[in-house]
Amino acid sequence: MAPKKAAMYKEMESSNVLGQSKPRVYKMGLGKLSIRINGADCGMEAIMLGVVTSIGGFLFGYDTGQISGMLIFTDFKERFGQTQPNGEKEFDDIISSLIVSLMSIGTLIGALSGAYTADWWGRRRSLSFGVVLFIIGNIIQITAMNSWVHMMMGRFVAGLGVGNISIGVPMYQSECCPREIRGAVVASYQLLITIGILVSNAINFGVREIQEDSASWRIVIGLGIAFSLPLGIGVLFSPESPRWLAGRNRWEESRMSLARLRGMKDDPHNELVENDFKEMQTSIYEQSQAGQGTWKECFTGEPSMIPRLVYRTVLGCAIHFLQQWTGVNYFFYYGATIFESAGIDDPILVQLILGAVNVAMTFPGLYIVERLGRRTPLIFGALWQSVWLLIFASVGVARPPTDYTSSGVVMIVAACMFIASFACTWGPFAWVVIGETFPLRTRAKQASLATAFNWLGNFLIGFLTPFANSGISYSFGFVFFGTNLAAALMVYFFLYETKSLSLENVDAMYSEMSVKPRTSKKWVPVGYIDRNTRDATYWERRTSIVDEAGFNGGRNGMLNATEHSSDKSEMYEKGSSPNQPSHSENVEATGDSRRV
Numbered sequence: 001m002a003p004k005k006a007a008m009y010k011e012m013e014s015s016n017v018l019g020q021s022k023p024r025v026y027k028m029g030l031g032k033l034s035i036r037i038n039g040a041d042c043g044m045e046a047i048m049l050g051v052v053t054s055i056g057g058f059l060f061g062y063d064t065g066q067i068s069g070m071l072i073f074t075d076f077k078e079r080f081g082q083t084q085p086n087g088e089k090e091f092d093d094i095i096s097s098l099i100v101s102l103m104s105i106g107t108l109i110g111a112l113s114g115a116y117t118a119d120w121w122g123r124r125r126s127l128s129f130g131v132v133l134f135i136i137g138n139i140i141q142i143t144a145m146n147s148w149v150h151m152m153m154g155r156f157v158a159g160l161g162v163g164n165i166s167i168g169v170p171m172y173q174s175e176c177c178p179r180e181i182r183g184a185v186v187a188s189y190q191l192l193i194t195i196g197i198l199v200s201n202a203i204n205f206g207v208r209e210i211q212e213d214s215a216s217w218r219i220v221i222g223l224g225i226a227f228s229l230p231l232g233i234g235v236l237f238s239p240e241s242p243r244w245l246a247g248r249n250r251w252e253e254s255r256m257s258l259a260r261l262r263g264m265k266d267d268p269h270n271e272l273v274e275n276d277f278k279e280m281q282t283s284i285y286e287q288s289q290a291g292q293g294t295w296k297e298c299f300t301g302e303p304s305m306i307p308r309l310v311y312r313t314v315l316g317c318a319i320h321f322l323q324q325w326t327g328v329n330y331f332f333y334y335g336a337t338i339f340e341s342a343g344i345d346d347p348i349l350v351q352l353i354l355g356a357v358n359v360a361m362t363f364p365g366l367y368i369v370e371r372l373g374r375r376t377p378l379i380f381g382a383l384w385q386s387v388w389l390l391i392f393a394s395v396g397v398a399r400p401p402t403d404y405t406s407s408g409v410v411m412i413v414a415a416c417m418f419i420a421s422f423a424c425t426w427g428p429f430a431w432v433v434i435g436e437t438f439p440l441r442t443r444a445k446q447a448s449l450a451t452a453f454n455w456l457g458n459f460l461i462g463f464l465t466p467f468a469n470s471g472i473s474y475s476f477g478f479v480f481f482g483t484n485l486a487a488a489l490m491v492y493f494f495l496y497e498t499k500s501l502s503l504e505n506v507d508a509m510y511s512e513m514s515v516k517p518r519t520s521k522k523w524v525p526v527g528y529i530d531r532n533t534r535d536a537t538y539w540e541r542r543t544s545i546v547d548e549a550g551f552n553g554g555r556n557g558m559l560n561a562t563e564h565s566s567d568k569s570e571m572y573e574k575g576s577s578p579n580q581p582s583h584s585e586n587v588e589a590t591g592d593s594r595r596v
Contacts, residue, residue: 110163
């Protein structure tokens with residue numbers, strides 16, 4: 001250990017008599033500030049990390065929402081559209097499909113490659129790299145003159161950056177944020193997606209007055225560059241993921257990162273930080289000793305033989321594919337075109353209304369994810385969505401809005417009710433699930449696979465919708481009705497409830513073969529009285545394998561410490577402890593007390 005660090009910890013240990021931490025002094029610096037949320041200290045750096053990284057969601061949403069309005073701008077059609085038999089410039093179905101959907105191919109590739117950059121460079125620098133790609137892609141789009149291929153390739157490159165960001169942000173947030181706020185912070189990623197869509201719709205609405213000038217669409221694209229800079233720069237000032245650091249045996253840096261995220265930079269041996277550290281270290285150390293996970297392992301489970309590893313790969317991919325096939329981007333990619341063809345006088349205004357509903361209804365999702373968990377909202381959300389999509393399609397087919405004005409009103413209401421449900425359930429919750437379902441050893445690769453399937457679904461929606469509109473028209477809604485029912489059934493039978501669990505305990509729950517998805521909410525991890533309350537007696541008995549072995553003790557020392565710690569835990573589980581703990585920390589979502 002470096003002399004300065006050693007001196008610092010010696011001073012801390014001398015002031016920590018009989019395990020009692022001296023009162024914290026709040027000084028300048030976010031790493032030394034914390035606020036109590038859900039009954040436990042959460043550092044200001046953790047909250048700021050959530051805010052800064054969620055800008056990645058804003059970029060995702062902004063890029064998704066901007067193309068819908070741009071496709072009907074006069075100058076955009078004149079430059080990149082095709083001359084129709086009547087002499088007017090409009091987009092052929094195949095061209096509009098490629099312009100919209102090739103970005104999704106870029107994001108798919110970016111999501112897969114993001115697994116490498118996140119593991120090689122760390123979570124922070126990987127996100128900054130994604131921002132650089134996004135900016136390059138936007139510059140290519142702005143410089144397009146008359147070639148739709150030029151515009152399409154710019155969207156492809158921007159997609160590489162968005163794909164990298166879309167895997168990195170939920171993973172980084174999940175690995176960094178204290179478990180008391182993890183669900184809400186990761187769900188805020190979706191909130192920023194909805195805000196990005198709304199802002200792009202609002203800007204499209206504002207520049208439509210100059211749609212005969214190229215400034216209309218160039219302003220929309222150029223603003224994306226400005227919006228991306230706070231993420232690319234700000235993330236470099238945030239703590240690195242403690243779990244990524246631990247996975248590379250940088251244990252002391254990992255402990256300090258945890259301390260900063262709890263607002264205890266000056267007290268990294270605080271009891272709360274120590275318990276967080278002990279909770280993650282054994283699992284991470286054992287996985288890191290087996291080496292880095294491979295793509296093959298995600299599909300075979302070998303050589304680590306981590307229980308339900310392949311199960312989790314398939315589950316994550318299915319949830320994210322079906323998130324897109326709920327039908328949400330059917331409205332956000334082509335909403336203006338759909339409502340224009342339905343005879344709506346101002347389709348961009350309708351698109352703006354849908355975007356506003358999307359934002360407003362995401363806020364309840366931040367509360368629901370920590371109050372009701374993951375399974376129940378996803379099941380009922382999918383069922384609710386299927387009902388309104390059935391209404392949308394049935395009215396559109398039986399009473400075409402071009403012939404019946406009232407049908408257009410009903411279809412707009414149905415679209416709003418569908419989006420309201422998606423915004424507070426499937427929108428944010430899918431990102432929460434991939435951030436916490438996978439073990440550290442293969443997390444980056446499994447998360448990238450799940451995100452890639454999200455973008456595959458996104459691509460298919462973007463590519464197929466123009467053909468569906470020309471062919472089966474509003475009957476396309478019946479397809480989404482069926483996919484939403486399938487999504488509800490999949491969650492009911494296969495998704496585990498992870499509310500209030502640390503990432504390591506999520507892994508432990510999936511690894512326990514006797515636990516079934518429908519009863520998983522009753523599962524309580526070892527060392528806890530319930531999911532919200534740690535049994536402090538257990539954690540006092542359990543030693544830190546890092547402290548016990550010493551940072552310079554080598555592999556053998558760490559292995560011996562692991563065995564020693566496991567022996568102590570086993571003794572405790574067999575009944576060597578009192579039935580009631582003498583000390584417990586209440587971190588229940590509804591409480592705000594701590595008993596000592």
